[in-house]
Amino acid sequence: MRTCIFTLLVISLVWWSGCTIRTPEVTFTSERTALEKQILGYYRTIEEDAMLVSIVPSDTAVGLTLPDGRREILEAFANRKFNADDLEDFGRDGSVGENQMGLLTIFPTELYQQDSVFKALVDRIVSEENQDREIIMTRIASLHNTTDPTDSSSVRQVFASMNRDAAPKGTLIENSDGVWSRK
Secondary structure (H helix, E strand, O other), rough: HHHHHHHHHHHHHHHHHHOOOOOOOOOOOOOOHHHHHHHHHHHHHHHHHHHHHHOOOOOOOOOOOOOOOOHHHHHHHHHHHHHHHHHHHHHOOEEEEEEEOOOOOEEHHHHHHHHHEEEEEEEEHHHHHHHHHHHHHHHHHHHOOOOOOOOOHHHHHHHHHHHHOOOOOOOOEEEOOOEEEEE
């Protein structure tokens, strides 16, 4: 019996002396807030409406009437889809970056400065995209009952986050502290 107790005591001392207790490293992943989920829900609903209207045959769509502002927002979504490939290319080559206000910022790269045709294309498409984004953000702010459409900072923050997440690798991204870096 003594030998058994002594053996257990030796084993436990050896075990405890050779082991260190470390607390596990815990990493918190950012989970979307209720506000972000609600704003993203509005965005997805509007996007689905745009998809449904776009698949209506043209002969049927002639008599289709949409409420005030609805056509404008659906056209904004369609225009964004149309310009998406060019904007991805501009983002990858550094001509365009995602700012913290949910809009695009143009960066005067060498190509942008030297090629007037390329510059005109970037200027036009970025202008269209920013206008479309403004239309969408204003509409979402008006749908969100706790947000004042004239002060849409929460919508802008969520929209900017969504655009940063969707931007291709290599795109310039403005952080919340105003510092630009590549994704």
